Every structure is written in C-alpha cells, then in structure tokens.
Amino acid sequence: MGQRLRFDGWIGGVGTTSGTRLVLGHWPESPFGPVSDVMVEDATGRRTLVATSDELAGFVAATYRFDEVLVEPVRVRPGPEWVVEAGPLRCTFTPGGRRPLGWLLRAVPSRLAGTPAWVRLIDLPARVVLPGVRTHGSAGNGRYEWYGARDVRPIVAASASWESADLGTLTPIDPPVRFGFGSTPRDPSLVRITTTVAVP
Numbered sequence: 366m367g368q369r370l371r372f373d374g375w376i377g378g379v380g381t382t383s384g385t386r387l388v389l390g391h392w393p394e395s396p397f398g399p400v401s402d403v404m405v406e407d408a409t410g411r412r413t414l415v416a417t418s419d420e421l422a423g424f425v426a427a428t429y430r431f432d433e434v435l436v437e438p439v440r441v442r443p444g445p446e447w448v449v450e451a452g453p454l455r456c457t458f459t460p461g462g463r464r465p466l467g468w469l470l471r472a473v474p475s476r477l478a479g480t481p482a483w484v485r486l487i488d489l490p491a492r493v494v495l496p497g498v499r500t501h502g503s504a505g506n507g508r509y510e511w512y513g514a515r516d517v518r519p520i521v522a523a524s525a526s527w528e529s530a531d532l533g534t535l536t537p538i539d540p541p542v543r544f545g546f547g548s549t550p551r552d553p554s555l556v557r558i559t560t561t562v563a564v565p
Contacts, residue, residue, distance in 0.1 A: 367565040370396045371479070376556045377447065378542075378549030379458055379523045382533030384408025386542050387456060387525060388549055389449055390425075391441045397421050401439040403451040404429065405527070406542050415439060415451040428504045428562060429544040447555075458523035458535075460555045466494065467517045470557075479513035479559030499547030509563040510545070516557035523553065 374392035381387070388404040402416040402425055414431045416422035417439040426434050437452030449456040463471075470478070477483050481501070488500040491514075501511045523535040541548030550556075 367563055370562045370564060372396075372560040372562070373479075374558065375443075376549065376558050376560075377458065377520065377554070378538050378556075379456065379520060379525065379553050380536040380538040381523070381525055382536050383531075385525070385527065385532045386538050387454070388542060388544070389441070389447075389456075391443070397424070401441045401449075401451070403439060403449065403454055403456075404431070404542065404544050405454065406544070407527075410543070412542075412544060415454060427506050428508050428510070430505065431544070453528040454525065456523065456525040458520045458553070458555075460518040461521035463516070463518050470514050471516050473515070475515055475559075478515045479511075479561065481511045481561060484511040484513050484561075495550045497541045497548040498550055502546035504545055504562070507565045511561045512547075513559040513561070514556050515559065517550070518555050520553035520555055 372392045373394040377389040379387045385407045391401045393399045397420055400417050400421050405413045412431045413433045414425055415435045415437050416425055419436055422434050422436050435452045439451040442448040446457055446459050484500045491498050491500050504510045525532040537551050538549055539551055
C-alpha cells in the first residue's frame with residue numbers, strides 16, 4: 366500500500382443546534398510536525414476544511430472530501446476546557462469523565478492499539494457499539510486509513526461561532542458528517558487516537 370504516515374493525537378467531534386458539525390484533528394506528532402485542522406459541515410451539507418498550512422491542507426484535502434479549503438492559523442489549547450481558534454471558527458468544549466469504553470481502550474497497550482492488524486480486528490465491535498464509526502477504510506486518491514482509538518471521553522459542554530455568528534448549543538452529531546468513509550461517534554466525544562494513512 367505504499368508509504369504509511371502516522372498521526373498521533375486527538376479527534377474531537379461536536380454537534381450544534383444550528384446543524385453545524387465540527388471535527389477537530391489535533392496532532393502533536395505528525396509527518397508535518399505539530400499541526401491541527403478542523404473539518405466543518407454546516408446544515409446545508411457544505412463541507413469546509415480549515416488547516417494550519419498549505420502542506421497539511423493539501424494532504425487532508427486529497428484524503429477527504431470538501432467543498433472549500435481554508436489555510437488559516439489553527440490554534441488549539443487543550444485543558445479542562447479545550448479552546449480552538451481556526452480562521453472564522455471559534456470553539457470551546459469541555460470533556461467529561463471517562464466512561465467504561467474509555468477505560469477499556471486505555472487497557473490496550475499503545476503499541477498494539479495503533480497497528481493496522483488490531484484496528485481491522487476491532488472494526489466490527491466498533492460498528493456495533495458506535496453506529497456510523499469505522500476503524501478502517503478506503504480514502505481519497507487510492508489512500509487507505511486505519512483509526513486506532515486509545516481513549517475516549519464524552520464532551521459535555523461546547524460553544525462555537527462561525528464568522529462571529531453563534532452556532533448554538535451542544536447536540537449529537539446527527540446527521541453523520543460526510544468527509545470520508547465513516548463518521549465520528551454520534552455522541553460528542555474526544556478520542557485519543559493514532560491514525561495511519563497509506564499513500565500509494
């Protein structure tokens with residue numbers, strides 16, 4: 366499958382009462398150095414990528430599907446409350462306490478959790494427990510991806526705005542986002558994850 370590139374960090378999924386859904390990728394370790402991006406799908410289905418560099422934007426846009434790509438500074442401040450500033454987007458969200466699935470994922474050794482073989486093995490259970498979620502699949506331009514989740518916590522509060530317009534309060538991610546072959550969990554979540562992308 367060609368070269369395999371690994372991204373290690375977090376994916377956060379947030380739904381809002383305006384119908385806009387947000388997916389944050391925060392990658393302290395990646396082939397492009399420490400980077401972040403945000404995928405936004407509004408109530409009309411328009412999909413926008415905000416990425417922190419031309420290089421990252423080009424890679425993500427070649428892997429997923431978007432109607433618009435913005436190259437803007439993306440600043441992420443993790444903590445008890447995460448703060449995200451990405452071009453026209455402002456978002457804060459609060460992770461809650463870890464639930465049983467999170468403890469179960471943390472029990473898997475990290476060196477195993479990110480391997481493609483393990484990710485393929487847990488795909489079916491993931492589909493049952495988290496409808497809409499896929500742990501591996503075909504991406505754009507002949508690429509293939511594996512999502513190795515290592516922890517998950519619910520997001521219990523969030524606020525967001527786009528070009529200073531309030532996006533409303535926190536809701537489930539419904540309908541699912543349509544950037545790639547799968548969605549984030551329906552319930553807003555912060556997932557500790559290792560993503561591997563095979564590039565032909």
